[in-house]
Amino acid sequence: MAKVEAGECGLVDLLRDGLHLAAAGNDVIFEEIMKIVRTKYPAWDPATMLMHGPWWREWDIDHPETDLLICANKPPASVV
DSSP states (O other), X not given: XXXXXXXXXXXXXXXXXXXXXXXXXXXXXXXXXXXXXXXXXXXXXXXXXXOSSOOGGGOOTTOHHHHHHHHTTOOOTTTO
């Protein structure tokens, strides 16, 4: 967005064919939406959002129900 405001890039750089967004145009839109999210909805900021379950590589494939319970904020039966 700084390049747009500084006049270093224009619509030719932001639009692929004069109508559809190019990569740079998508970047501008994304950053502007993220500014709103960070300001108005800080709990939705991906940088600070809490994980409610394990990363996909950490799932126990043999016992996925345990990870699903963690995602639902319920303790697995073995812990209770």
